[in-house]
Amino acid sequence: MKLTPEQQRILEGTKGKTIAKVMETLVRYGELFGAESMVEITSKYNHLVTSFGLKGLASIYTLFDQLIEEGAVSKQQFSVDPRPMDPNVPSSLLQKLVFKKLMYTKQEEYERQLEQLGILNDKAYTCTCYMDEVGNTPKQGEILSWSESSAVVYANSVLGARCNRNSGIIDLMGSIVGYVPNFGLLTDQGRKAKWIIEIRTSKKPEAQLLGSAIGMKVMEDVPYIIGLDKWLGTLDDQTKTYLKDFGAATASNGAVGLYHVEGITPEAAQQGRALLAEDAKTYAIDDAELQRVYDSYPVIWKKQDAKPKLCFMGCPHMSYEQLITWSRRILKGLKEAKRTKVAIPTVFTAAPQVIARFNETKYSKALKKTGVIVSYICPLMYMNNPLCGSMPVITSSNKLRTYTSARYYTDEEILQQITTGGIKA
């Protein structure tokens, strides 16, 4: 890799041994992917994936202490993924004990480290940092050092920013030196689509199912999606919500970091099919293909026909538009079912700032009366422990399904379950 004189001086230790090691890490990381240079980070803020004070990550906290002691802190302020605990979310006594005393014992200590390293504020804990309410919304063409797969794929695809699928720690290291290695999704060539996805469904495809199907097919490649604009219309709040959930499924069921939707996402709207690589393969998706993907999901509950004990919605965190839409759906569904409370304990998750906006609406109180809890928690971190392995949790998040024992249902099926307690045959 060819470094600028300033970058070379950092690597040689003019800013201290620790920052030199940070630069060495980034250079070696970039060289593995053929990066020939380091480019300046141009976004206002960074976003980090590690938000949890897991006891088992002790070596990270030691490393962060070393960075702080030697002044190797972030040049940018940053947001970070959601907190792993919220006392408002239903937990058994045993779960509370495990969370507090066994798993997240370093939470307070770690949050103090994040303050020293440069977190935006004590509310900057969400995987949807790009929401208007949160304010970490990069512009098209800006270079990022983000991690969190769902945020990276959203920033690249919906906002047109440029970011690789960075790991935790690498994300922060970019911010410390101010540069990231120039490869992959930072380059024009890396943003070309190797797959054409033809949507041939008879109705608007379920975002989470479509994303799952595409992710599993293309893995880390860039897909160019044709025929979805017919169902999405324009890039309004509803479409952004759809693409948030769709993208998270592509990133977790595969390893997609960027997708283009013809006529919708910024680069596809500007460049159209010029974004296609020469040898792009085609994958057609119809109703039967989506059903095949749905039927392929294993149910890993210990008791396959167990009655769900909890429903999680919001992995990634829900948008304001989504909270309003779902409130309306639940209120209508309960009225039709002649019920006042949801049949299954249900938690909606969203960014603290989105929750604050939602709390100013009439729907907040109405939803609370139905028993639905609105929380800033990370459902994935809540479920990422052996106690949840035997807990029947349902969700319409394909990301949560992939990483935990949660069982996936479509939005409509989730609505039926939480408003009536069952699914229509």
Place this chain on the structure above:
Amino acid sequence: MKTFKGRVVSPGKVKAIALVSHGGLNTLASFQKALQFGDKNATCGDQNNAELYGKQMAGKALCLPRTIGSTTGGLVLYCACSMHRQPACMLFSEPIDSLAAAGAILADVWLEDVTMPVIDSLGEEFLNYVKDGMQVYVGEDGTVRIG
């Protein structure tokens, strides 16, 4: 006996017993027990990976196409190394992905007492040939000898 040649991501020489996954390794789900619940064997906790689930990963020659899953992957691998619960080596049939690469490089640069050779681009034939329990020898130059 068969020999394959790959690219050196993290250098080192090692002899170990093969543990094979034909699907991607979900790093967070797989190392959860090792990191959280004191499992020194690093028993794979990824219920979605039938080939690895419940098997010891620590000290094994982990043969796989790539890693998948959360972008915590790199730091999870780094932590497993710092706790000495890492595989003896990681052998990728495909070019390494950004998350595994981060974990391998972080361990190599920041941990002084840990060696985990990592070789990538060994090819599809490598993963078709190697089976659980086979003896694997890794050389400094990226040579992987099996059997």
